[in-house]
Amino acid sequence: MKDEYIEVKCFPIIQPIGKFYIGVISWKDLNKISFADQRRIEKGETNIENHFGIQRRLSTKRVKEIGEYVNFADATFPTSIILSVNSYDFDKNQRNIELSNLEYQGFNIPILKIRNDKNVALIIDGQHRIAGLKKLSDSIDFDLNVTIFIDMDIEDQAMVFATINKAQTKVNKSLVYDLFEFSKSRSPQKTCHNIAKLLNRNEGSPFKDKIKMLGNAEDPLETITQATFVESIIKYISKEPKIDRDRLKRGKKIKLLTGKDLIFRPFQNFFANDEDSKIARIIFNYFKAVELKWPDAWLKVDRGNILNRSTGFIALMRFLRDAYNSFNRTNEIISIEEFSSIFKNIDLKDTEFNPENFIPGSGGQVALYNKLKTFLVEL
Template sequence: MKEIELSEQTIEFKCIKCTQPLGTFYIGVMGHSDLVKISYADIRRLEAGNEMRDIEIYSGIQRELSPNRAKEIGKYVNMVDATFPTAVILHINQENAFYDENTSTIKVPFRDNVAKVLDGQHRIAGLEYFTKDDNAFQINVTIFIEMELEDQAIVFATINKTQTKVNKSLVADLFAFAEKRSPQKTAHNIVRALNEKVGSPFYEKIKILGTANDKEKETITQATFSESLMRYLSKDIMTDRDIFKRGKTPEKYQGPDLLARPLRNLFIEEKEILIAKIIWNYFEAIRLKWPVAWQIVAPEMILNKSTGFLALMKFFRDAYVSFNKIGEEVTLNEFREVFESIGLKDVDFNRTNYLPGTAGQAKLYSELISKSRLIQT
């Protein structure tokens, strides 16, 4: 590496040298605003090739940035327990980096487009939303110097090929360890209770991680149930969790917000048992209305699987608020009245009538609304 022009503004930080089969790279820590300033993403794009041969050339290695994902991360970085424990990976050309062996520091110009992002562009984009002081959020970085473009592409491809998405049910299950309240923890506790309580309409029907129930009876994943329930507890799950972590209590809802999420205030009042009872009564009414379709586990049946369950969870709001008793228990018999006029039979809940996925869910929900004669609010 060469010495940088003395007149140019630079940033300097500690690094350790690491050698692996691919070559040598440097591991250090940078302040978030410095990282945002010097980094850039080389987006994969189609360029004009040799006109004589009509060759199309792709350049760049990164995927397009997702603005929604960046905003989501931008919200996360301002949470009380935000963390990025894995390294952002950068490539810097030799003329823009100087490593001092004696002090184990690396010096780079403090200007735009110095460090190409090989992994972490969404994290960096999210850090632009960080509201604290400059460089208050430190980021561990891995820096490659003067790496061939082919090797850069291999690093990017290897990282993204070998990454495994975390099982959503595992994420839901891990909230059991949380000390503070949150929509996630409440949903986890309720789902677990409904799965374990003898007599529950969900008894041993939920796929809970780490349990050895009868797998042939399990039709709904823990994550699917938890995510559906949380929609009725909060319109901003991350913010609510952050407020609890800071020792405060999120606000209750009123008006349209409460109509959309009618279990919200029960959640804020820590009435998890009552929430579980309401959900129990609702699905017990469904089990009594369609006992075969609810209990039977067969490839062609959908009522007790995600297609049917998600439609039923959407219909829950309409059924519950129709009694004008938000914040109170709606009894089993009251919920049974809702389903009384619905003429669907057990055999109707099949994959032919309701295709797996959002189309089948939407069709079933629409029919539940129309056949129950509920007035949508």
């Protein structure tokens, strides 16, 4: 009898939809009993299409991301996995769930006994988290808070799923990066945020007041989002920023690069050696050279000017790696004058950075990058 049921201590909640229970269950137990009923179309004997299930298909990319995340030192799922359990399984002629009470210090604590068998608890919300947890190291305990509905009809299941997922608002990525400021440990994300903040504030910086620090422009001069800035730099610092952040949080070191890896990520060694200021200085010097070469295109925010917006900035950041590596001086700071020696060879006028020549978006970014690269002369 002990292994036949999984006991879940819980609390009853009453809301307009009815009564349900909030409890805690280990992910291993939940994995045994839970299943997802994905939305699908099946044809019956009369060739009529019938629609079944409520869940979207599993995203392998999302499951992979969660599988990595659950092994991080600060992994957490604070929101509930939502389940529906039918009280009786008529196919097997047995009860799926029983409710009893545990008396503790004068209080009655409800206990849900859920049959320890597969396909007992239908997942209404949380299938990606449960699938991702299958990548969890065996040495890690991971409890989950669950919301359990008993004998919930299909209409309510569908409406709860639709309401939760439709109401979710994607968080502004610039805000996400900004919140890394509160982190006590170093990370690629925090370093890039700090560089963005530094270059946006400092007098004389080519980025002075140009970065939308929370992704929302309060000034017409702010033409580059913080997310665009951070994501353009972080790829030169870390191949896997989330994993490197976890390594640093656990007190481990970041690998020093050599050869082709260092050419591909030229700032990783600076980051590994806690020399973030050198990364900031290189970016400052490079874009100061850009400003000196094309002062009107970089400083003016006229409509039709793409150089100081995402199209131009992303192309310039791609070209930064080529320009930096052309000096063959890895782990060194390249000066404004040295970067300027590259830009002086580029035959592009301020007025040419327009949507007619470089269409806003990825197409324009690639076109501008390729144009810049044709003028690069290795020194």
